[in-house]
Amino acid sequence: MTKDDPSHLQSARHPLLVVSRRLPTSARLGAALVALALLAGLAGLVGFVPNDPYKFDFANRFAAPAWDHWLGTDNLGRDIFSRVVVGSGIAMTVSIAGVGIAMILGLMVGTAAGFGPRWLDSTTIFLLDSLRTFPTILLAMLVVVIAGPSVFTILVIVVVSLVPGYARVARTQTLALRNETFILAERSLGASPLRIICHHVIPNVFAPLLVIGCMDIPTVVAIEAGLSFIGLGVRPPEPSWGTLLQDGYVHVRATPWLLVAGSIPLALVTLGFTFLGEGLRDALDPKRRRS
Amino acid sequence: MKEQQPANIDIRNLQVSYVGDDGRKLLALRDVSLTIASGEIVGVAGESGCGKSTLVSTLLRLPGDPANIFGGQVVMRGIDILQLSQSEMRELRGRDLAMVFQDPFTALNPVLTIGQQLVDVQHRMSIPRVARRAAALDALQRVRIADASRVMKLRPHQMSGGMLQRVCIAMALLVRPALLIADEPTTALDALVETEIIDLLQTFRADTGSAILVVSHQIDVLEALCDRLAIMYAGQIIECGELRTIIDTPRHPYTRMLLDCDPARLAAGARRLPSIPGQVSRLYAEPAGCAFVERCPRAVDQCANQVPPIQLDTSRFARCHLTPGESR
Amino acid sequence: MIEIKDLVVIHRQRGLQRLFHRRNPNFDQRTIDSVSLQLGAGETLGLIGESGSGKTTLGRSIIGLQRVTSGSIRFESRELVGMDEALYRKVRRRMSMIFQDPIGSLSPRKTVGELLLEPCSIHDVPVAGSADWVTGLLQRVGLDPEVAASYPHQLSGGQARRVGVARAISLEPGLIIADEPTAGLDLSVQSEVVNLLNDLQRASGVAYLFITHNLELASRICDRLAILFRGVIVETGPASSVFAAPAHPYTRLLVAKRGDRTREPSVIEVPNMGGVHEVNPQACVFSTRCSFARSRCHESRPSPQPLADGRVVSCHYPLLGDEVTA
Numbered sequence: 001m002t003k004d005d006p007s008h009l010q011s012a013r014h015p016l017l018v019v020s021r022r023l024p025t026s027a028r029l030g031a032a033l034v035a036l037a038l039l040a041g042l043a044g045l046v047g048f049v050p051n052d053p054y055k056f057d058f059a060n061r062f063a064a065p066a067w068d069h070w071l072g073t074d075n076l077g078r079d080i081f082s083r084v085v086v087g088s089g090i091a092m093t094v095s096i097a098g099v100g101i102a103m104i105l106g107l108m109v110g111t112a113a114g115f116g117p118r119w120l121d122s123t124t125i126f127l128l129d130s131l132r133t134f135p136t137i138l139l140a141m142l143v144v145v146i147a148g149p150s151v152f153t154i155l156v157i158v159v160v161s162l163v164p165g166y167a168r169v170a171r172t173q174t175l176a177l178r179n180e181t182f183i184l185a186e187r188s189l190g191a192s193p194l195r196i197i198c199h200h201v202i203p204n205v206f207a208p209l210l211v212i213g214c215m216d217i218p219t220v221v222a223i224e225a226g227l228s229f230i231g232l233g234v235r236p237p238e239p240s241w242g243t244l245l246q247d248g249y250v251h252v253r254a255t256p257w258l259l260v261a262g263s264i265p266l267a268l269v270t271l272g273f274t275f276l277g278e279g280l281r282d283a284l285d286p287k288r289r290r291s
Numbered sequence: 292m293k294e295q296q297p298a299n300i301d302i303r304n305l306q307v308s309y310v311g312d313d314g315r316k317l318l319a320l321r322d323v324s325l326t327i328a329s330g331e332i333v334g335v336a337g338e339s340g341c342g343k344s345t346l347v348s349t350l351l352r353l354p355g356d357p358a359n360i361f362g363g364q365v366v367m368r369g370i371d372i373l374q375l376s377q378s379e380m381r382e383l384r385g386r387d388l389a390m391v392f393q394d395p396f397t398a399l400n401p402v403l404t405i406g407q408q409l410v411d412v413q414h415r416m417s418i419p420r421v422a423r424r425a426a427a428l429d430a431l432q433r434v435r436i437a438d439a440s441r442v443m444k445l446r447p448h449q450m451s452g453g454m455l456q457r458v459c460i461a462m463a464l465l466v467r468p469a470l471l472i473a474d475e476p477t478t479a480l481d482a483l484v485e486t487e488i489i490d491l492l493q494t495f496r497a498d499t500g501s502a503i504l505v506v507s508h509q510i511d512v513l514e515a516l517c518d519r520l521a522i523m524y525a526g527q528i529i530e531c532g533e534l535r536t537i538i539d540t541p542r543h544p545y546t547r548m549l550l551d552c553d554p555a556r557l558a559a560g561a562r563r564l565p566s567i568p569g570q571v572s573r574l575y576a577e578p579a580g581c582a583f584v585e586r587c588p589r590a591v592d593q594c595a596n597q598v599p600p601i602q603l604d605t606s607r608f609a610r611c612h613l614t615p616g617e618s619r
Numbered sequence: 620m621i622e623i624k625d626l627v628v629i630h631r632q633r634g635l636q637r638l639f640h641r642r643n644p645n646f647d648q649r650t651i652d653s654v655s656l657q658l659g660a661g662e663t664l665g666l667i668g669e670s671g672s673g674k675t676t677l678g679r680s681i682i683g684l685q686r687v688t689s690g691s692i693r694f695e696s697r698e699l700v701g702m703d704e705a706l707y708r709k710v711r712r713r714m715s716m717i718f719q720d721p722i723g724s725l726s727p728r729k730t731v732g733e734l735l736l737e738p739c740s741i742h743d744v745p746v747a748g749s750a751d752w753v754t755g756l757l758q759r760v761g762l763d764p765e766v767a768a769s770y771p772h773q774l775s776g777g778q779a780r781r782v783g784v785a786r787a788i789s790l791e792p793g794l795i796i797a798d799e800p801t802a803g804l805d806l807s808v809q810s811e812v813v814n815l816l817n818d819l820q821r822a823s824g825v826a827y828l829f830i831t832h833n834l835e836l837a838s839r840i841c842d843r844l845a846i847l848f849r850g851v852i853v854e855t856g857p858a859s860s861v862f863a864a865p866a867h868p869y870t871r872l873l874v875a876k877r878g879d880r881t882r883e884p885s886v887i888e889v890p891n892m893g894g895v896h897e898v899n900p901q902a903c904v905f906s907t908r909c910s911f912a913r914s915r916c917h918e919s920r921p922s923p924q925p926l927a928d929g930r931v932v933s934c935h936y937p938l939l940g941d942e943v944t945a
Contacts, residue, residue, distance in 0.1 A: 190711035481669035566810035
């Protein structure tokens with residue numbers, strides 16, 4: 001077929017706007033959960049919570065859920081619900097900042113490697129692979145020992161673990177794009193490699209990365225919770241979901257609500273971002289785009 | 292061996308629509324009728340948007356095809372194949388229907404050897420594997436590929452476009468279909484290879500007696516290949532008849548203008564090429580009169596209001612009321 | 620304005636192929652084998668070749684997208700071969716290229732308007748009113764101003780082609796390399812594109828290198844033709860005389876492709892497992908396919924000989940007149 005279909009110039013739609021029309025129900029559900037998580041995170045960060053998450057109340061330990069304490073109280077009488085919300089602030093900050101920074105770094109490194117001279121590519125691959133083969137747990141422990149446990153430490157660990165994978169994806173996409181006609185056309189106009197990478201490679205490459213990043217957020221949340229659970233992350237009295245789980249595990253006979261508080265949000269966030277990520281991936285898939 | 296005899300294909304009053312991206316119904320084929328006799332090569336010419344691709348996909352009725360066939364029949368051996376179920380259509384494809392696609396590079400499986408694919412295509416035939424291999428070799432030789440036994444071991448990426456197209460024709464030869472559909476068979480190929488493929492298709496017809504439908508926007512290819520020619524515009528066949536009659540004395544202004552666009556027809560040194568002003572419009576509803584009226588230099592008031600009568604000369608028709616004198 | 624002398628481009632095979640064929644001195648194919656061409660200002664030179672002839676490689680070598688092994692390309696009295704890349708990018712303001720795939724050559728996430736403004740932004744050419752600039756360009760190529768807001772995938776092939784032309788002319792280059800500008804387009808759209816290119820040439824005096832395999836089209840619209848076969852220019856000359864009385868057997872084959880039924884249908888050569896045609900550098904490159912080949916053709920390469928009426932042909936036994944000379 002000749003490529004000359006008469007075109008009704010539809011109102012020009014940016015390719016990404018077209019995407020939002022195509023999200024299936026599961027993705028919309030995911031988006032809703034994600035929105036909830038983000039709201040909770042924001043609330044947690046600013047302290048918009050019903051009760052003071054740090055306030056002890058020994059008279060009221062292990063209380064059952066009630067109007068004044070929506071999820072009850074923990075072993076020190078603190079409001080579980082408020083602690084969950086503050087914990088979500090930590091979870092969201094670490095995961096979104098971690099994934100975000102890793103994505104930016106990975107994009108930069110990957111596109112440079114894919115588009116630049118061969119020696120740059122080989123060196124980068126070598127470095128990235130070396131980093132990737134280093135076991136995460138060992139790395140985490142190493143960093144914690146050096147820098148002390150804190151949210152910042154977790155962030156560093158997360159970024160260092162994620163960048164090689166993102167860089168690889170960016171690199172592969174860039175390599176595929178490198179010989180596309182429009183890239184050659186840009187070169188023929190005299191565009192410099194930097195310009196081509198910024199204007200033409202990155203916009204076409206970051207879509208798969210976005211999807212992967214989205215699906216990685218629950219992983220990072222889990223990493224943070226896990227590290228906090230074993231005591232290498234957020235220290236008490238900061239209420240991370242991990243510490244809640246730790247407390248819940250210890251005091252499970254006294255109240256199940258701590259465990260619930262630590263695990264359900266985690267599950268919901270995982271579901272939410274995964275559904276959203278899968279929906280985005282299908283919607284952004286260029287093969288499904290009709291003319 | 293093949294038991295069935297070659298057959299005529301009779302397309303009658305086909306009406307097909309699509310739902311476009313914006314949700315509106317698009318008329319793709321409007322009252323299309325065409326007969327392809329066994330052993331005959333019929334060409335369908337037209338530009339983008341005329342419906343020739345829809346015609347091909349309607350004949351194939353591949354699953355997942357979003358077209359809505361809301362009228363007409365396609366009769367082969369007394370059966371309307373449009374009424375067949377998908378599993379019956381599956382029987383038909385690869386036995387009575389074969390196709391040669393536009394892009395030979397993607398028409399074949401890249402991981403299997405040519406030999407494997409040629410043998411596979413004979414899976415309906417109850418002959419032993421050894422015989423299939425021999426038939427495959429024979430088919431390759433008949434499409435004039437030297438060193439056929441070596442080619443059997445090659446994979447598509449090791450071969451040129453012209454060779455791959457020959458292999459596709461060889462595959463169709465093994466099927467010995469009642470109808471061979473060639474969709475832009477030479478568009479992706481070079482000039483000299485074009486000629487060879489044209490030769491091969493004619494040999495195909497001579498060997499098998501199949502009916503052949505060739506769809507192309509390249510008039511010069513159709514001119515070298517076909518017995519009869521149909522010109523499509525905006526979902527209709529606007530002119531159809533014996534090849535030489537259409538080419539030498541076109542009746543419809545669009546046919547004339549289309550033929551004029553072919554550079555081979557121009558005087559040497561003519562730097563300015565004739566073209567057809569305007570654009571093909573998509574039809575969402577049956578137009579009151581002729582679909583070409585806005586672009587036609589010979590249009591009169593009558594053209595916009597009445598559907599042009601179909602004139603039947605002995606073996607041709609044209610959807611235009613202008614007499615030969617007027618359409619000059 | 621552009622002069623190419625003895626250009627050689629060798630594609631080096633990489634990896635395992637190289638390992639297996641190392642002993643074969645003919646292994647590194649000469650995609651472009653000693654090509655010499657000239658093109659003057661305001662002229663249209665048609666470069667005719669089939670797939671594998673090297674025509675696309677030649678086009679890309681001129682614009683610097685393909686590395687050249689040896690030879691010279693002088694453009695506006697500057698030597699391009701071996702030029703530093705940063706300098707080459709500046710040269711690309713004076714020449715541009717139209718690629719074969721009309722929609723694929725436009726960056727998919729940019730609007731037509733953004734694509735049209737790019738050349739100015741790349742070469743730091745200030746533009747007073749960008750919307751007016753874009754509208755002006757679109758009008759010059761016969762497109763509606765509304766097209767500026769569209770994305771490439773929303774355009775038809777003909778429209779995308781015109782956008783490509785608009786980008787190519789936007790900085791008034793001296794040379795445009797058009798690689799199969801009409802491929803895949805409907806006949807009427809082909810005509811429009813060709814007419815557009817002609818009009819632009821008349822208005823601005825730009826030179827075209829018109830690369831195509833369609834000899835009929837090229838003979839009508841080019842001033843001169845150069846016929847390329849497997850990296851070797853076999854014939855050049857004024858378009859009408861090359862087409863009317865081809866001197867090289869290959870040109871004759873191309874011209875007569877439809878009418879010549881006396882020709883034996885060819886049995887095609889099959890490349891060996893590496894996909895490499897064995898090329899004998901001592902023989903005429905067309906000798907294996909030539910129906911007029913004689914012993915001398917297999918033994919030595921013909922050098923270009925000038926004929927009357929400005930033609931140059933590389934053949935030991937050029938076809939002069941209608942008969943083959945003895």
